[in-house]
Amino acid sequence: MCAPHALRLGTVxxxxxxxxxxxxxxxxxxxxxxxxxxxxxxNLVLGCATGRTMEGIYGELDKLADADQIDFSRVRxxxxxxxxxxxxxxxxxxxxxxxxxxxxxxxxxxxxxxxxNGLATDLDAECDAYEAAIVAAGGIDLQLLGLGSNGxxxxxxxxxxxxxxxxxxxxAPHTREQNAxxxxxxxxxxxxxxxxxxxxxxLDSREALLVVTGEHKADILARSLEGPVVGVITATALQFHxxxxxITDEAAAAKLSLxxxxxxxxxxxxxxxGYLQALD
Ligand code: GLP
Numbered sequence: 001m002c003a004p005h006a007l008r009l010g011t012v013x014x015x016x017x018x019x020x021x022x023x024x025x026x027x028x029x030x031x032x033x034x035x036x037x038x039x040x041x042x043n044l045v046l047g048c049a050t051g052r053t054m055e056g057i058y059g060e061l062d063k064l065a066d067a068d069q070i071d072f073s074r075v076r077x078x079x080x081x082x083x084x085x086x087x088x089x090x091x092x093x094x095x096x097x098x099x100x101x102x103x104x105x106x107x108x109x110x111x112x113x114x115x116x117n118g119l120a121t122d123l124d125a126e127c128d129a130y131e132a133a134i135v136a137a138g139g140i141d142l143q144l145l146g147l148g149s150n151g152x153x154x155x156x157x158x159x160x161x162x163x164x165x166x167x168x169x170x171x172a173p174h175t176r177e178q179n180a181x182x183x184x185x186x187x188x189x190x191x192x193x194x195x196x197x198x199x200x201x202x203l204d205s206r207e208a209l210l211v212v213t214g215e216h217k218a219d220i221l222a223r224s225l226e227g228p229v230v231g232v233i234t235a236t237a238l239q240f241h242x243x244x245x246x247i248t249d250e251a252a253a254a255k256l257s258l259x260x261x262x263x264x265x266x267x268x269x270x271x272x273x274g275y276l277q278a279l280d
Pocket of ligand 1: 049050051052053054080081145146147148149152153154155175179
């Protein structure tokens with residue numbers, strides 16, 4: 001019997017696709033995996049994502065922390081992205097999102113949390129410093145990722161280079177529409193640019209979790225995982241990631257043509273079986 005996590009550790013893995021009944025199961029399993037990584041490495045470098053999908057995951061991490069099952073005191077975090085022109089105290093910022101859903105709820109040291117500064121006077125220097133800080137921390141151990149409905153990861157919009165690093169990125173009209181909720185529902189009020197880790201930065205993470213829920217993501221998830229690797233869908237770059245797991249609900253998995261194969265494969269892997277059995 002393989003010990004949990006020993007399986008394929010340190011090797012180039014296939015991309016496991018774990019399909020669960022509901023978004024709540026997705027949040028539970030993802031949080032437990034993060035918790036286990038923190039237990040194995042208390043000073044884990046965790047890459048954080050934002051968006052509606054992540055809210056449930058941070059909620060579950062909060063519950064685990066309350067139950068004393070996870071200690072964040074030495075964990076370091078690096079967020080994927082931030083809007084340009086919006087400060088950390090502004091409730092529309094991703095810094096504020098992280099404070100609200102995660103940092104204020106667990107025993108993380110604020111000094112260990114990093115979100116790009118969208119108000120930096122020299123944005124290019126801010127991006128270079130962000131990359132340097134990731135390197136100084138020893139690189140990202142585990143990167144959480146959501147999926148934009150145009151296939152972006154972080155704010156890497158279509159045709160972001162697959163070797164791109166943290167940089168200033170103009171936002172696609174589609175993204176500004178999708179993210180208008182925090183800006184009074186008006187896409188014109190969504191900043192036109194953001195700072196984002198690059199695709200190359202994300203590919204450098206030692207492990208990644210792509211978390212996708214909802215039927216509105218079914219088409220883009222299928223194109224990201226099973227379609228050809230194309231620059232217009234930056235999530236397809238994850239097919240080159242050394243150890244990327246995809247955690248999805250049934251609704252988002254609906255258009256995966258090899259769904260039953262993924263299910264069967266995962267059911268044979270002790271590392272996933274343990275997590276699946278532990279779900280409520
Ligand atoms: C934003 C973030 C992405 C995130 C995406 C999906 O655009 N920059 O990192 O993946 O939203 O968000 P949601 O989970 O709300 O669909």
